[in-house]
Amino acid sequence: MESNLRKVQHVKQQFRMGTQKKKQHSATEEVEKEKRYxxxxxxxxxxxxxxxxxxxxxxxxxxxxxxxxxxYLVHFKGKCDIKxxxxxxxxPMRQALSGRSLKATIK
Numbered sequence: 001m002e003s004n005l006r007k008v009q010h011v012k013q014q015f016r017m018g019t020q021k022k023k024q025h026s027a028t029e030e031v032e033k034e035k036r037y038x039x040x041x042x043x044x045x046x047x048x049x050x051x052x053x054x055x056x057x058x059x060x061x062x063x064x065x066x067x068x069x070x071x072y073l074v075h076f077k078g079k080c081d082i083k084x085x086x087x088x089x090x091x092p093m094r095q096a097l098s099g100r101s102l103k104a105t106i107k
Contacts, residue, residue: 039083039090042103043074052102056082059096 041056049071056067060083073080082104083090090106097104 034086036084037087037090037106038081039093040079040105040107041070041074041082041097042079042105044103047102049075055097055100055102059093
């Protein structure tokens, strides 16, 4: 009877260890999936402030104030970090900005 109890305890311990390893592995995968990137908008000296502000509001869902601030930063600093998130989240925004002839990069 005692021998069976030891076997059961051993199996439970092995199960717990295996579960912990799986949790650690899935947590690592989640971190990789959730790696944060930044979407940068670059100055081009071609488009009007209103054009850029409208694009940021439409594509990045910025408020008027946020889009205006980003546009001024792009104008005076040369670029601005306009959005952060996963690559999957930012890529469509970068493509949409490029579709409006605005230069955007993800880093």
